[in-house]
Amino acid sequence: NMEIIHPRPFEVIRDVPGLGRHVPIVVRLERGLSVPHGAHLEVAVRSGGYSDIWLYDVPPTPHKSVHKHAFCPTRSDASECRAKAQRPAADRHPTQQVVIDDSIILKQGFHELTFRLVTPAGVPLTERQTHILLTPRHTDDEQGGSPPLPSSHLRSLAKHRQWKEAHHRSEEEAALEDKKALIAAQYQPLHEQLRHFDYERDISADLRGALSSGSNEAVMAALQPVEGASDVYYIPEVLTPTFRRLITEELSHAYQQQSGQLNFTRPNTMNNYGFVLEELGMREWLDGLMTSVVRPLASAAFPDWGGSSLDSHHAFTIAYSAKEDIHLDKHMDLSEVTLNICLGDETFTGGKVYFKGQRDHPHEKDEKARQPSVAHLPGGALLHVGQHWHGAHPLESGRRQNLVFWARSSKFRSSPAETFLVAFRDAHNGHSDHDGFGALDEGMRPGEGDGGQKGSKDEL
Numbered sequence: 001n002m003e004i005i006h007p008r009p010f011e012v013i014r015d016v017p018g019l020g021r022h023v024p025i026v027v028r029l030e031r032g033l034s035v036p037h038g039a040h041l042e043v044a045v046r047s048g049g050y051s052d053i054w055l056y057d058v059p060p061t062p063h064k065s066v067h068k069h070a071f072c073p074t075r076s077d078a079s080e081c082r083a084k085a086q087r088p089a090a091d092r093h094p095t096q097q098v099v100i101d102d103s104i105i106l107k108q109g110f111h112e113l114t115f116r117l118v119t120p121a122g123v124p125l126t127e128r129q130t131h132i133l134l135t136p137r138h139t140d141d142e143q144g145g146s147p148p149l150p151s152s153h154l155r156s157l158a159k160h161r162q163w164k165e166a167h168h169r170s171e172e173e174a175a176l177e178d179k180k181a182l183i184a185a186q187y188q189p190l191h192e193q194l195r196h197f198d199y200e201r202d203i204s205a206d207l208r209g210a211l212s213s214g215s216n217e218a219v220m221a222a223l224q225p226v227e228g229a230s231d232v233y234y235i236p237e238v239l240t241p242t243f244r245r246l247i248t249e250e251l252s253h254a255y256q257q258q259s260g261q262l263n264f265t266r267p268n269t270m271n272n273y274g275f276v277l278e279e280l281g282m283r284e285w286l287d288g289l290m291t292s293v294v295r296p297l298a299s300a301a302f303p304d305w306g307g308s309s310l311d312s313h314h315a316f317t318i319a320y321s322a323k324e325d326i327h328l329d330k331h332m333d334l335s336e337v338t339l340n341i342c343l344g345d346e347t348f349t350g351g352k353v354y355f356k357g358q359r360d361h362p363h364e365k366d367e368k369a370r371q372p373s374v375a376h377l378p379g380g381a382l383l384h385v386g387q388h389w390h391g392a393h394p395l396e397s398g399r400r401q402n403l404v405f406w407a408r409s410s411k412f413r414s415s416p417a418e419t420f421l422v423a424f425r426d427a428h429n430g431h432s433d434h435d436g437f438g439a440l441d442e443g444m445r446p447g448e449g450d451g452g453q454k455g456s457k458d459e460l
């Protein structure tokens, strides 16, 4: 009962400098659909990490007068909108076709659009979903570098990718799960009680207080925005001193076992020192941290990055010292949201965490952008989007140990926009079998950059 037509499918109609692309979209309502007075059309656009909703007033007599009639964006200038609505009677035609052409501004890329016709009382009458891919029309001589892939190619890549995810990923994950379980079964912990998450023992009273209210405002009040770094928060204390003492003792114990026959997995592809916490028997503890702390924080701070649907994790410790890793190169995490907690069993200097641009960020997505570095104090934590370029400056003295929690959302990952972006990146990199989650900026090509190692961490 609602049909969505792209007048010139998959093509950029008009560029709005600095903002993105301006695309007319035609919506045709089925004949006989009875639209109550005061109904409105809701258009939700989802793309990568961002989403937006536009509301359009539906004209009072949609059955008679909506041929090429611009729906009025409720946010825009009403007089201009009314002027558009006044069409001579001769021009009216009962096709119920609506052109939305004046406020949907889309970025280049893959978008999911949901159209809902809603009654004045908020009851949805009908709903349709569609996908739109915007590719630039210009070719390499205008932009430099390789020309964009044809959209048909990209769409089939995205489909292929979706299929592959469904059939392949689960096997890899199962193998990884098996290995973690095998090592966990052999590992003899020092502190048995660390297997179980104990909210009072492990989480600082201040943070528990903020979380217990259940309101987003109270949760956000516990997060200190890092000035100058978009979407990065510092939390002065997440883990209690008691828990930090227990875990650092456990980690020393695990290091002793490492020289023995236990073949621990390294924390990720970039850090060489530390442990995958599930291998130390802490699966249940990690699930507790996810449910009670990470998901509530992320749903308040990063709803656009799947914060409220986080459903799996990869959690590990890392260690920096003269004998271990010294610094960490610029990277993005294999996560939607990362909570990085400093354990700090020894004093240290140096080793600040720095940030650069964030994928899809409207203002600051440049991977070379300079954002402030953060001195991570023992007990303190950084909460950030996984797809935000970051790294750690060299440690100058002492030893620094952190507990890093990469939280993922399968819902977010399997969304059309994400699936497309991964396929797009693979296509540009000339391979398709890497499951990492690198930068997907249109300007990024392999070999570019500031000389530092770049890429994505990938524990597989």
Ligand SMILES: O=C(O)CCC(=O)C(=O)O
Pocket: 271, 318, 328, 333, 340, 353, 376, 390, 391, 392, 402, 404, 457
């Ligand atoms: O050294 C740090 O605190 C950064 C760690 C990090 O970015 C990671 O492990 O993903």
Ligand SMILES: [Fe+2]
Pocket: 331, 332, 333, 338, 390
């Ligand atoms: Fe990281």
